[in-house]
Amino acid sequence: MERREFIRLTATAAVSANAVAGFGEAAELDAVSDDDVYWARLRRNYDPPTDYADLDQANTGPTPRSVFDAYVRRARELSHAPAERFGDMWDKDLDTLTRPALAKYLGTAPARLAFTANATTALNTVLHGFPLERGDEVIVTDHEYPDMVETLLLRARRDGIVLRTVTVQSANEVALLLVSRVDQAINPRTKLLLISHVSAWSGAVLPVAEVSKTARSRNVAVLVDAAQSVGILDVHFDAIGCDFLAASLHKGLGAPLPTGVLVMRAEHVGKVAPLHPPSWDTAKHPMDLYEWSGTFNVAALSTVREALQFQLDIGAERKRARLQKLGAYWQDALAGVSGVRLLTSRRPGRWCGPAAFAVEAVPSSQLMPYLRRKRRVLVQDKSGRHSPFTNAIRVSPGAHSTFAELDRLVEAVRDVARAGSLPADGARD
Numbered sequence: 001m002e003r004r005e006f007i008r009l010t011a012t013a014a015v016s017a018n019a020v021a022g023f024g025e026a027a028e029l030d031a032v033s034d035d036d037v038y039w040a041r042l043r044r045n046y047d048p049p050t051d052y053a054d055l056d057q058a059n060t061g062p063t064p065r066s067v068f069d070a071y072v073r074r075a076r077e078l079s080h081a082p083a084e085r086f087g088d089m090w091d092k093d094l095d096t097l098t099r100p101a102l103a104k105y106l107g108t109a110p111a112r113l114a115f116t117a118n119a120t121t122a123l124n125t126v127l128h129g130f131p132l133e134r135g136d137e138v139i140v141t142d143h144e145y146p147d148m149v150e151t152l153l154l155r156a157r158r159d160g161i162v163l164r165t166v167t168v169q170s171a172n173e174v175a176l177l178l179v180s181r182v183d184q185a186i187n188p189r190t191k192l193l194l195i196s197h198v199s200a201w202s203g204a205v206l207p208v209a210e211v212s213k214t215a216r217s218r219n220v221a222v223l224v225d226a227a228q229s230v231g232i233l234d235v236h237f238d239a240i241g242c243d244f245l246a247a248s249l250h251k252g253l254g255a256p257l258p259t260g261v262l263v264m265r266a267e268h269v270g271k272v273a274p275l276h277p278p279s280w281d282t283a284k285h286p287m288d289l290y291e292w293s294g295t296f297n298v299a300a301l302s303t304v305r306e307a308l309q310f311q312l313d314i315g316a317e318r319k320r321a322r323l324q325k326l327g328a329y330w331q332d333a334l335a336g337v338s339g340v341r342l343l344t345s346r347r348p349g350r351w352c353g354p355a356a357f358a359v360e361a362v363p364s365s366q367l368m369p370y371l372r373r374k375r376r377v378l379v380q381d382k383s384g385r386h387s388p389f390t391n392a393i394r395v396s397p398g399a400h401s402t403f404a405e406l407d408r409l410v411e412a413v414r415d416v417a418r419a420g421s422l423p424a425d426g427a428r429d
Contacts, residue, residue, distance in 0.1 A: 039322060042314070043400040052376040053405035058203070058228055058354045058396030059380060061251045063307070070306045071256040074299035086298055093302040095285075101305050105312075106245070106263060107236030114262045114290035115301045119227035120147055121275070122246030122262035123194075125290050126223050127151045129273035130192050134160035137190045139182065139215075141206070143168045143199040145225060146386035152194075162189070168199065168206065168388065171345035179210045183218075192221050197235065198228035201382045201389060202344045203327075203354030203396065205233070212242040221268070227251060230261075231311055232320060232352050237263050244268070255307035256300040262290055314399070322399045323353025329403060330395060331355060333410040339417040343392055354396035356382055356389070359413060361420045364393045370422050375412035377405075 045064045048054060054062070063071070074093075078085050094115065103110040116122045127148060132138070138152055142165050152163050166185050169177040182193065193215045197208050212222045222242040226235050231252025237245050245263040249255040264272070269286045278292040285291075311319070327346075334340045334357060344355035359367055368381035371393075382392040395409065416422060 035322075039400060040402075043402070045310075046398075046400050048400070052372065052378055053401075053408050054378050055395050055397050055401065055405065055409060056378045056380045057398040057401070058200070058251060058394065060257065061231070061254050061398060063250070063254050063256050064310050067254060067303060067306045067310055068256060071300055071303040074302055078299050086295070089298045089302055094298060098302050098305040101308050102249075102261065105308055106230070106261070107238050108263055111287065112237070112263050112266065114264070114287040115296075115304075116246075116260040116262055116291070117258040117293070117296065118250070118260040119225060119246045119248040120145075120260075121293070122260050122290075123148050123223065123225060124151055125262055125275050126192075126244050126246070126264075126272055127155070127194070128275060130221070130223075131271060131273075132159060132161050132191055135162065135189055137162040137164055137187065139164050139166060139185050139190060139193040139220075141166055141168050141178070141195050142388045143196055143201050143204070143206070144194055144386070145196070145200050145227070146384070148194060148225065149386045164190075168204065171204075171343060175207050175347075175350055176210060179207060179214050182211050183214050186215065186218050186220055190218075190220050192223065194223045194225065196225040196228065197233065197240075198226075198352060198354075200228055201387055201392065201394065202356040203228070203351055203394065204344055205229075205350050205352055208242065209240045212240055216241065216243070228354070229352070232316075232323065234316055249304050249307065253304070253307050253311060255304045256297075258297065259300050259304055262287075264290070319399050320352055323397070324351070326397045326399075326401055326403070326406060327351070327353045327355050327395070330406045330410055331357070333406075334413055337414055337417050339420065340413060343389065354394060356392045356394045357413075358389070358391040358393065359417050360391070362416055362422060364389075364391050366422060367416065368393060370416070371409070371412055374423075375408065377409045377412060379409070 045066060046062050047065060078089060099110045099113055103113055128151065138161055140149060140163065155161050156163050164185055166181045169175060195208055195211055196206055198205050208224050215222050223244040224240060224242045226245050226247040229235050230247040230249065243265050247261050249259040249261060250257045274289040276293045278288050282288045331342055335342060339360050341358045341360055343357055344351050358364060364381045364383045368379055371377045371379055380394045382394045383390055
């Protein structure tokens with residue numbers, strides 16, 4: 001049974017996916033020579049909250065207005081005749097236009113991509129489906145996303161695999177120390193390694209290409225969690241040299257919620273068990289094994305193409321420079337404050353903008369809600385289960401965030417650090 005036959009499509013369905021406005025808005029700003037003016041004008045493409053400063057955009061990034069409008073048009077057209085238009089949008093818009101564009105952006109071939117709802121689904125596909133026998137070992141770093149650690153703990157209980165953890169280099173250690181730690185942890189039973197490109201805990205950039213080369217030279221497959229890097233760093237699958245790469249596209253890339261991707265080397269296709277095997281012949285589209293999940297948000301996934309174009313119009317190098325400028329601004333302001341500890345290295349190649357700090361006298365589990373409720377600043381508490389930190393706050397502004405929003409954060413943190421505690425009513429609404 002073919003894909004289109006399975007979902008009962010007709011060949012006459014029409015989707016006006018090309019009738020999309022919004023391209024080039026960022027590119028039109030190229031003539032602006034003043035950097036602050038450029039970003040102020042670009043901010044007009046977003047609808048930021050007015051009652052608080054959103055400095056937690058590594059969690060879920062806002063979608064530019066023009067990209068969201070493109071998604072709404074697709075969703076509306078799909079809703080008019082979903083039984084007929086779903087498959088046509090999948091074949092014509094997602095396969096023909098969006099898949100090649102995303103593959104080019106990620107430095108790989110379109111046939112290696114499976115679209116998913118998010119990085120969690122993509123990662124779980126590999127972590128649940130990778131062939132492992134009792135006694136086989138999986139290595140993770142201590143900066144992996146906690147849900148993924150839980151998946152592997154589940155497999156350990158269910159299948160008898162062994163989970164080993166290596167420690168990511170600290171801000172004061174050399175970056176490639178992690179490579180030697182991974183090399184030392186590998187033994188003949190090691191089959192798979194999970195490593196984040198950018199730590200969700202601290203914003204640290206990890207040496208994924210070097211780790212992949214070392215691990216694969218010893219017959220260990222490598223799964224890279226790129227949820228925090230796509231849309232900020234240059235993520236090139238073939239250059240990284242890993243076996244699998246998973247990412248959420250609604251974070252740094254600014255695609256609609258929920259959108260994600262799984263990239264897989266051809267030799268693993270069919271060997272990794274899918275989460276939701278389709279009932280049709282996948283010879284024509286082998287990655288359908290990992291893309292099919294029942295009805296999925298094909299309108300949002302098709303709009304990844306507009307999100308890509310918006311980011312390309314800005315330029316990756318310009319965006320990274322902006323994020324690092326914002327990150328350096330608030331860190332420099334807090335660097336000399338007694339009781340504040342900065343947790344992310346700013347050495348070249350080891351950060352991309354998001355970063356973490358701690359107020360030593362105040363647990364982050366208390367500081368984060370205080371900042372949101374009392375000081376109107378949204379950040380993320382990065383302590384908790386499977387965290388490498390007992391006390392950490394991650395700050396992740398978007399490229400369109402303002403220095404005034406960062407000033408609000410800095411003022412609040414200085415007040416708390418100097419007092420050595422929260423105000424008596426600081427933890428209450």
